[in-house]
Amino acid sequence: MTATAPSYPSVVPESAPALVLDGITKTYRSKAGAVDALRGVTYHFPRGSFTAVMGPSGSGKSTLLQCAAGLDQPTTGVVVLGGVTLRGLSEVALTKLRREEMGFVFQAYNLLPSLTVYDNVALPLRLTGKRPQRAEVHAVLEQVGLGDKVKRRPAELSGGQQQRVAIARALITRPSVFFADEPTGALxxxxxxxxxxLLREATDRAGQTVVMVTHDPVAAAYAERVVFLSDGLIAGHLDRGTPGQIAAAMSDLER
Structure with missing residues (x-):
């Protein structure tokens, strides 16, 4: 069967959310029985917003991010990103959508050790069939403060520098949504x-949408909203919270 490319809407209203989760459930089955990681999550992520997702261990944070980004298929429910419904897309179409509309930053930097900083950043463009423009690659590296590291390889950089290369690599395609999973966990x-x-700037200056999973109240305080998960359900949210307020809310969930 021939794979079909995602059919992007010709016009998506400015008021439409960047990302919609509607009734998302995720059940994992094993010999020990079924485990419900998500139990009916519905949430709209506004365009140009920075949202942190927090919760106790096993609450479903990473599963939510994986489903939202099309890296895992929800058991039931619908994910809509930029007006495109992910359910039913072929793997080829999903890959195309991820390359063009999503940026990813993980705790593991996932840089290719044999490539220079320049080539690591240019790689997403090459994967989409585009020829990287040197000025474009240099500009995004200047944006993350690494304009003088273009010829270095990942092993020659600190952890923080490698993560900034990963952010530059995500920025180069100008994605509408950034997914960040514990991006500061090793720093x-x-x-x-x-x-x-840099993630905050992506929202404030470029109007991109950031969804960040974190366990760190200090990191979460960079977001304008923190959404709390507990036992696979949204347990509440906190707007413009301080690290102390966020930590207190987490303590309440863990009791």
Whole structure:
């Protein structure tokens, strides 16, 4: 059967959310029985918003992100990104959508060790069949403060620098939605601030939507809204919370 490309809507209203989760459930089955990781999550992520997703271990945070990004298929429910419904898309179409509309930043930097910083950043463009423009690649590296590292390889960089390369690689395609899974989990406090400031800039300056899973109240405070998960359900949210307020809300969930 021939794979079909996603049919992007010709016009998506500015008021439409960047990402919609509607009744998302995810059940994993094993010899020990069924485990419900998500139990009916409905949430709209506005365009140009920065949302942190928090919750106790096993609450469904990473599963939510995986389903939202089309990296895993929900058991039931619908995910709509930029007006495109993910359910029913072929793997080829999903891959195309991820390359063109999504950026990914994970705790593991996932850089190719044999490539230079320049080539790591240019890679997503090459994968979409585009010829990278040197000025474009240099501009995004300047944006993340690594304009002088273009010829270095990942092993020659600190952890914080590698994560900034990963952000530059995500920025180069100008994605509408960034998914970040514990992006500062392996970094020191100074590198964490730099990485979080870049994600904040993606929202404030470029109008991109950021969805970040984190366990760190300090990281979550960079978002304008924190959504709390508990036992696979949304348990509440906090707007413009301080690290102390976010930590207190997490403590209440863990009791």
């Amino acid at each position: 020191d406090s100074n590198s964490s601030r730099q990485v979080l400031s």
